[in-house]
Amino acid sequence: MAVELMNFPKxxxxxxxxxxxxxxxxxxxxxIRFLSHQQQQSNNQLAHINYTDITDHTVPKFxxxxxxxxRTGHARFRRNPFQPVHFPTSHPLSL
Incomplete structure (x- = not known):
């Protein structure tokens, strides 16, 4: 296995x-703030909120x-190219 060292991120x-x-x-x-606030208000009034809109905004950020x-990893590991192993040919036994 070969190791290719990368430069530190710019x-x-x-x-x-x-x-x-x-x-x-x-x-x-x-x-989190929205969910916490919504939980506090759920006792007083029922509100229909589409949480997917908020999570669809949050997930792409992460x-x-x-x-x-x-993209800026410090090392990458690569396998060496496959090289077939050559075994010596056996001589048939003559009886």
Whole structure:
């Protein structure tokens, strides 16, 4: 197995990763705040909320951060090319 070392992420990549992580966390905080607020109000009034709209906004933020992290890995492992093993041919036994 061969190891290919990658350079550390550039400053621009680090900044993009930080921004994506920050956006993901902010949208998750918004979702948690909304769910908490909704739970408190559910005793007083029933409200029909489509939670998929909020989660559809939150999940891509995390996916963006994950894809940025995958792109800037420090090492990648590759298998060596397949090389068939050649065995010496056996000589048939004559009886």
């Amino acid at each position: 400053i621009e990549d680090q900044k993009a990763i930080q921004e994506a992580a920050s956006q993901g966390l902010q949208s998750m905080e918004h979702l 996916k963006n951060g994950i894809s940025l992290l995958n």
